[in-house]
Amino acid sequence: MTEDKTKVYTDQQIKQVLYKLYDLINRQIESSEYGDYATFLNWGYVSGDTPSHSVVQLPKIYLNKSSTQLILELVGDTPMDNRHVLDVGCGRGGALSCIDTFFNAKSLTGIDLNSENISFCKKKFKNISFQEGNAESLPFQDHTSDIVMNIESSSNYLNIGSFFLEVSRVLKPDGVFLYTDIFNLQDLDDYFPFLKKAGFKLEVNRDITSNVLIARDEASAGFVMGMDGFKGIDKLSVEECCKMIDLYSAHKGTRSYKLLQSGQFVYRMFRFRKVGNPAENIHLRISNHSKNRVSNFCSELLGQEIMEKMID
Numbered sequence: 001m002t003e004d005k006t007k008v009y010t011d012q013q014i015k016q017v018l019y020k021l022y023d024l025i026n027r028q029i030e031s032s033e034y035g036d037y038a039t040f041l042n043w044g045y046v047s048g049d050t051p052s053h054s055v056v057q058l059p060k061i062y063l064n065k066s067s068t069q070l071i072l073e074l075v076g077d078t079p080m081d082n083r084h085v086l087d088v089g090c091g092r093g094g095a096l097s098c099i100d101t102f103f104n105a106k107s108l109t110g111i112d113l114n115s116e117n118i119s120f121c122k123k124k125f126k127n128i129s130f131q132e133g134n135a136e137s138l139p140f141q142d143h144t145s146d147i148v149m150n151i152e153s154s155s156n157y158l159n160i161g162s163f164f165l166e167v168s169r170v171l172k173p174d175g176v177f178l179y180t181d182i183f184n185l186q187d188l189d190d191y192f193p194f195l196k197k198a199g200f201k202l203e204v205n206r207d208i209t210s211n212v213l214i215a216r217d218e219a220s221a222g223f224v225m226g227m228d229g230f231k232g233i234d235k236l237s238v239e240e241c242c243k244m245i246d247l248y249s250a251h252k253g254t255r256s257y258k259l260l261q262s263g264q265f266v267y268r269m270f271r272f273r274k275v276g277n278p279a280e281n282i283h284l285r286i287s288n289h290s291k292n293r294v295s296n297f298c299s300e301l302l303g304q305e306i307m308e309k310m311i312d
């Protein structure tokens with residue numbers, strides 16, 4: 001990542017960009033006729049030539065297939081039956097609905113920072129519990145979850161160390177942390193030693209970048225911008241909003257797609273097990289490279305021109 005050339009945005013500015021981005025995505029989804037079926041916001045997974053880790057075989061045609069497959073690959077052979085499952089950054093509830101469909105968990109709970117996502121989830125999935133909340137300070141008691149899931153959300157967290165410690169706090173001993181996201185490889189060099197000191201043992205570590213790229217190729221073919229009467233937001237024209245959704249969705253040919261294709265970003269999937277408690281005075285060592293991680297991530301993904309227009 002070209003850190004020295006990339007402008008650094010304040011936490012407040014980043015929060016503003018992310019708020020507007022998700023607001024726009026929600027508006028786009030809600031305004032289209034498939035809005036009610038759009039229960040995922042992730043980039044999905046297609047097996048291609050790689051062996052699947054899922055214990056569930058989806059039919060050839062299945063609604064939101066690649067996003068569902070991402071969840072099933074993440075679960076792999078992790079026992080889910082009779083477990084208390086928490087999904088942090090649950091978006092529009094698709095992952096928990098998938099767990100509900102294929103497994104027999106004891107309880108399913110989702111939290112997300114975005115209130116519109118949570119209202120959608122509450123309306124759509126009556127038998128799952130959802131609430132608004134921040135991944136960096138989880139509104140749950142210690143040792144209450146058997147499984148914490150986190151799917152394509154952590155690159156938005158300003159203090160990722162707090163998130164990891166919160167996962168450790170809410171997990172029961174021997175609990176499982178199922179974690180997948182887009183990373184810059186150098187960030188992972190900071191995270192692994194921290195997670196170890198936080199009491200986690202790494203059990204599964206997969207690079208699924210090529211599978212995500214196939215999913216993006218498939219999604220690009222069917223992309224529709226259904227926003228009748230939409231006039232753009234703030235300083236962004238309709239065309240710029242479309243471009244932003246395109247970038248966010250990593251459609252073929254966009255810079256976000258190319259970042260994955262070139263290896264500058266990788267999509268990884270992990271299973272960690274909680275085998276101990278966090279060491280005393282634990283600190284996340286942030287390398288120079290990762291210091292402005294979320295700011296860089298947003299700039300890399302959206303481009304500086306759009307970033308500037310999203311900030312008041």
Ligand SMILES: C[S@@+](CC[C@H](N)C(=O)[O-])C[C@H]1O[C@@H](n2cnc3c(N)ncnc32)[C@H](O)[C@@H]1O
Pocket residue numbers: 022039040041042088089090091092094095111112113114117133134135136150151152153156157
């Ligand atoms: C790319 S979406 C993925 C949603 C979902 N996990 C999925 O797979 O469809 C990222 C989600 O993370 C949520 N998010 C971002 N920052 C958050 C935070 N600090 N705490 C909780 N959720 C957050 C966003 O609101 C958004 O719904």
